[in-house]
Amino acid sequence: MPPSADPSVSVTLAEIARIAGVGRAAVSNWRRRHDSFPAPVGGTDTSPQFALSQVEEWLRRQGKLDEVGSRERLWPEFEALGDRDTMGRAIAAAGARLAREEAGHTTDTTHAGGPPDADAAEGLPYDTGLSDAQRSLVERAVGLARKHGARETFDFLLGRWLDTHVRQIGVTPHPLAALMAEVAELARDGEAGDVGAVLDPACGTGGLLLAAARQWAGTVDAPPSGVPLKLLGQDVDPTQAALAAVRILLAGHSPGRETVWEVDVRAGNTLRADPHSEVCADVVLCNPPFNERDWGYEELATDARWTYGLPPRTEPELAWTQHALSRLAPGGTAVLLLPPGVASRRAGRRVRAGLLRSGVLRAVVALPPGSAPPHSVALHLWVLRAPSGGGADAGAGVLLVDAADVQPEPSGKTQRTGRAAIDWPLLRRRVVSAVRVIQVGDEDGNRSADHAVVPVIDLLDDEVDLTPARHVPKRGTSANLGLRRSWNRFGALLHELRNLTATLSALELGDEEPAGQGTVTVGDLLRAGAVTMRAGQQPADGAVRTGDAPDDAVPMLTIADVLAGGRPSGWLPSREASAGETAGTLTVTVPEEVVVVGAYRAFGAWVDTGAPTVLGSQLFALRVDPTLLDPWFLAGCLRAPANARQAGTHASTSSRIDVRRLQVLRLPLDEQRRHGETFRRLIAFERSLREAGTVGGELVDGLTDGIAAGRLPGNRA
Incomplete structure (x- = not known):
């Protein structure tokens, strides 16, 4: 090139x-x-x-x-x-x-x-x-x-x-898209191979349609027989619709072969002006936009799609649910990814009751947090089936599956944002084994380890709450697996703590401060040129992203993150972070810089070994002259609680720290390094102790739940 x-x-x-x-x-x-x-x-x-x-x-x-x-x-x-x-x-x-x-x-x-x-x-x-x-x-x-x-x-x-553009564009992860297609197949009464058309009314860049192609049309290397599968999509964003169309077409072509599916992706507002209004699809897969307030409540109040009740203004997801049902052929199946509030919000209870009474709602599956954006929320899959010629079976009950407790991958792998990665094979096994109840009518599966088939009459109360965790008994096998993992982690932490304890407990602190040792303030160090200080800044609105980040993303740390445990919850693209640093609108750390929190309630200081990091307001970056100061020594001195008390404003409960008033021991560089190494061990001890407390709390909660549920060995009725 x-x-x-x-x-x-x-x-x-x-x-x-x-x-x-x-x-x-x-x-x-x-x-x-x-x-x-x-x-x-x-x-x-x-x-x-x-x-x-x-x-x-x-x-x-x-x-x-x-x-x-x-x-x-x-x-x-x-x-x-x-x-x-x-x-x-x-x-x-x-x-x-x-x-x-x-x-x-x-x-x-x-x-x-x-x-x-x-x-x-x-x-x-x-x-x-x-x-x-x-x-x-x-x-x-x-x-x-x-x-x-x-x-x-x-x-x-x-x-x-x-x-x-990950902040502006939501994408359904590939494993979840494949799982949604598989769930749709299992919920179709085992009628494999007869799917003629699949619709995604909010297709974005086409991930769910590609999953449908792999589920029902085979691959280019193993094309199916018969009429090609029709993949139908639409999106309000013309650019995403264009990308989805060519993406699916490219996936269906190979040199010397014909396409194994037909593609019809259009741009348009699905709820207001559906470009596929005449479609009768066998399957609908959809990850609709969440929390849209301007979805067309006024102009669509008398729309014929609201068979199960007019969706409230604050419940756009129920509008998408009924839209999906309206585009299904008789007996067709829809699987939608929805926020958990749709299952329980009071405003939507009449529509939920209508879906239950008609028998079209077949299952609600609770997924673990991190399965898809927004990653902090445990999203739900709703499985629906359009009435067939013989009418819906309203007495069959609703399958509720609680897979929200699926543990992270055993390897401990984490995403760039710091969240534990989903164990997708385990999640798939849990969901698929439960959803087979719909397919085969498993009478023994009415109430099992992680799912329950709840009679419709039991759900039609004042709340019509479909949250699986409220109806599914705690999974004993999963609880035992989680306890074993927690005990293993707790044991490893205790081992670390024992090693650190042996080192730190051997330290003998003097009764009095050495004469003539003295201290200097950060302000003194700034004036002497031994330290330079930069204050963190608040990025422009919309600049900070959340969710999965590219490899070169720069994490963004805020006071809220420090209070929540110190792990950044947002990030910026590297180019934007660099441009903001150049323009002076962002503060980005470099390796071995000392970060100091200027808020008394979250006070702390540490060496940023994971730089670069974008610092928010009330956070400060101190860069040392390595010929004069050791960064670990500086961080250790600054983070002393007594230091924070004397440098705080104490004006209110939200008092701040005057970083320039923080004090540092006056020591030769070689002594600083010796002190700095001890501070390193002390910080490691603190982190292990804090994590041990968290894991210990999980163990206490898990054991308490199990014993209270009567699962103590030797328990007799």
């Missing part, structure tokens, strides 16, 4: 590493060893940016330009297009070209009014409005894809686009 056509495109050290196919440390080493390495053109000392064209030329001269990095060289140019929609249209245009070529319909132009083999998607924005330079970028992407694979190249660009 030729060098970047736009010399203004810049890249970070992390992006250079990906382009060259090496680690970031190798790139830093090149900068130190080679005087010819390009000079930064922007960014900051801690996060510099370099001209992509200069970097490519240098790598080529050094023989370090790995072909594996070809797609990585392309992405910064797409990112330089600026706004989300322009980037998305360019990626969709490249995908449309590639899909045509995969289908054997090559063309000499990038202009496309719709995707190949999908006239129903007419009007979606592919290269409409793109400049000549942007079309040239699309051409280079298509040329690259011819060498590295059409689907692989498009998926790479789409993945990077989603990572860049």
Whole structure:
């Protein structure tokens, strides 16, 4: 691929590493060893940016330009297009070209009014409005894809686009999408192989439709027989609808083969002006938008879709639920991902009662937190079946499955945001084994370890609360597994504490302070140049993201995070963090900087070993001169409770710490390092002790629940 056509495109050290196919440390080493390495053109000392064209030329001269990095060289140019929609249209245009070529319909132009083999998607924005330079970028992407694979190249660009705009675009994780499709199949009375059409009325970039294709249409390498599956989608965002259309088309093409499914993805407001209003789908899969207040309550008050009751203004999810039912063929199945409040909010109880009385609501499955955005919420799957010709069976009861207690992966793997990763194989086994009750009519499954088939009459009370945890007995096997894991972790923590105790308990503190030792304040150190201090800042509204983060994301730490345990709950893209640091609107730490909390209620100080970190308000970064101060020694002195008391304002319960008044021992550098090492052990002791208390509390709660439920060994009725 030729060098970047736009010399203004810049890249970070992390992006250079990906382009060259090496680690970031190798790139830093090149900068130190080679005087010819390009000079930064922007960014900051801690996060510099370099001209992509200069970097490519240098790598080529050094023989370090790995072909594996070809797609990585392309992405910064797409990112330089600026706004989300322009980037998305360019990626969709490249995908449309590639899909045509995969289908054997090559063309000499990038202009496309719709995707190949999908006239129903007419009007979606592919290269409409793109400049000549942007079309040239699309051409280079298509040329690259011819060498590295059409689907692989498009998926790479789409993945990077989603990572860049993860806060604005919600994506259903692949394992959850596959699980939803499998649940829909199990809930269809075992009628496998007869799904003709699948609809997603809020398809986003098409993840659920792809899961449906894999569930019911096979793969390109193992195409099914019979009529191709119809994949129908729509989304209010035209850019996402365009990306979904070409993504699904590319997934269904392979050189020398015909598509194994038909695609019809349209842009439109589903509730107000449904572009698929005449559809009768066999399956509906949907992850609708949550908490929309302006969903059309007034103009849709008399809509024919509200068979089970008018959805309240504050219950848009119940509008999506009834919309899904209205688009199902008789006997068709819908699986929706909904927030847990839909199962219990008082405003929606009349509609829930209508769904129960009609027999269309077949199951509610509680998922563990972290299964999908928003990750802090334990979302629910609702399984519904449209009435068939023989009428719905309202007396069969509703299957309630409580899988919210599925533990994290045994490996202890965590996501970048710090949350424990979901054990998807275990979650699938739990949900699938429970949902089979619907499929086979398992009489013994009416009330089991983690699920219960509750008679409709028992649910039709004043609350009509469908929350599974309120009706499902605590799973004994899962509780025992959780207890074993907790005991193992507790034992490991006790071992760590014993080792640290042996070291720390041997310390003998003097009765009096050594004469002439003295202290200095942080203010004194600032004036002497031994320390520089920067105050944390509040980012602009909407700048901080939550949820899954890309590899080069920069975590954002706030006072609320410190109070909640010290783990950052948000993050910013590395480019935005770097730009904010350059502009002086963000404070980003570097390794070995000392972070100090300026609020008395959350006071603390530590060495930021995980830098870079964006600091919020009331947080301060202290950078030491290593020839004068040891950072661990400084952090240990600053975090002393007595130090905080004398430096606090004490004006109110929300008093602040005057960081400049905090005191530090006056010691030679070698003594500082000795003290600093002791402070390291003390901080490790504190963290292990705190975690042991948390795990111990979990053990007490788990044992109390089990014993109170009569599961103590030897218990007799």
